[in-house]
Amino acid sequence: MDNHWFVGVDIGGTTIKMAFIDTYGEIITKWEIATNTHNEGRQITTDISKSIFMKLDELNEPKEKLAGIGVGAPGFINMENGFIYKAVNIGWKDFPLKDRLEVDTGLPVVVDNDANLAALGEMWRGAGDGAKNLLAVTLGTGVGGGLIANGNIVHGVNGMAGEIGHLTSVAKGGAPCNCGKTGCLETIASATGIARIAKEKASESNDSELAIILSRDGKLTAKDVFDAASKEDALALEVVDEISFHLGLAIANLANAVNPEKIVIGGGVSKAGDLLIDHINKHFQTYALPRVAQGAKIAVATLGNDAGVIGAVWLIKQKVNN
């Protein structure tokens, strides 16, 4: 199998990321196509299939070069048959993604949740550095996650595992969350949550850079907070410490239960880098058991937008080689 390539596909609401990747996880070439959400997304598998074979032609390689396709998709996925129960951004409902793509391409296909595949990608080729027990936390507009135990994704009984954003951080009186509950980690540690907390604090302050930005722009972003914190703005540091307390506590609680070797923090908010990691780590050390804390390293994700396609290829590679 060693000179075969695999296809990694990461389907998002506006673009589909694609790559040919070799058996060692090296990207040969990567490209994107637009996500066609018309007609309930029925055209998408044909678009992917056509794009794969056009790219193969471009590179003068035969179909036999490809050994299989790994696909990351948003929404709820039935792992047994590769059906997408529901992906609101795309319009799929009970969509047979795996079957359609296998028929269109004649190649074996595996499908998994995009957040899980990003965790696998980081495990294989990124900050996870081969760790077979890994917790991935993605801090973006929302807070997502993936859990790998014994080298395998933990899906749980109905594919909901890894919903780290919906751990409850504030049991009583927390902010409302998109999921319908209140006080979820996502209401605090997402870019949106950070902006909300910063705004609350800045409204009651006069001398912070955040208060100046808020009165100038009428709004605050997570980036404003980290920029100000890196300049030692006291209020911004207070916001960073508050969200890091909740992240460190939630991650320590999970770590006491699953004892990961690596905890990989990704997503847009993770661009804050050491400033964020150091604050999270301080609280993590307080709440993790000493031996759990010794065994675990918190690191920023390194693969960026490539994590999904690389993780997808890891998964199809396991399947084809077994």
Add this chain to the structure above:
Amino acid sequence: MDNHWFVGVDIGGTTIKMAFIDTYGEIITKWEIATNTHNEGRQITTDISKSIFMKLDELNEPKEKLAGIGVGAPGFINMENGFIYKAVNIGWKDFPLKDRLEVDTGLPVVVDNDANLAALGEMWRGAGDGAKNLLAVTLGTGVGGGLIANGNIVHGVNGMAGEIGHLTSVAKGGAPCNCGKTGCLETIASATGIARIAKEKASESNDSELAIILSRDGKLTAKDVFDAASKEDALALEVVDEISFHLGLAIANLANAVNPEKIVIGGGVSKAGDLLIDHINKHFQTYALPRVAQGAKIAVATLGNDAGVIGAVWLIKQKVNN
């Protein structure tokens, strides 16, 4: 293999539970021997070995009837070689439990943590009812646990997974825990924690049955609390609700991350039965994502003291049959 038996061994600080168990998980016979902790526990594997062959003679069965031995041990275990790093109650330090027992018996041996094996036992033959994604929580003198994902025990990177008792329930100002941290779930939901909380509340009350017992006996037990709660004593119900809030919240947070099918509550405190489960479930439903809550059932462990030997046999059976 179908007419072979396996040996289940559950090593505790005072007694060693043993059983011959068939390939379907039915106990053929079970018995106990004393744990000989003299001389740093060096005699224990010989004691186990002798006891197995004596019992086999008693039953007029040849050595060939036995296909392997599964052993549950307390303390920290190196899963790769079956060494016990440290088991304080027994005196073992870097003890080659698996190797010794294999040499003494001539049979294949697997060793795992006793709490993990109890979880496996419940998965196979108890309240877990075959669920491949299961969370076991043991409420005894302390609070222990075990996590099964994709049908396998989650050990984590250094065997610490499942330390559910040390999730932090009270981040600031909690009671001190044996582990060195404060505010752990164990300080609240163990038999000891329940007694502590009941005593605090009863000391400030006059009209509760708990206050009467406290002034009569000078102490309160977890059993006193549940007995009084089952007679609708308001203060006792308040204690039950408080500990159930912390249990329900911690279990919901873990469930959002691992999405179990079954949550099995065992240990002495679980004898409180429906009174406890109903209270836990109320809070669990508040904090679990709706789809996670739908997928999960909270149930009292059914195997009691047999869970460990049955789980041990499940594990050795997997190994011998592969």
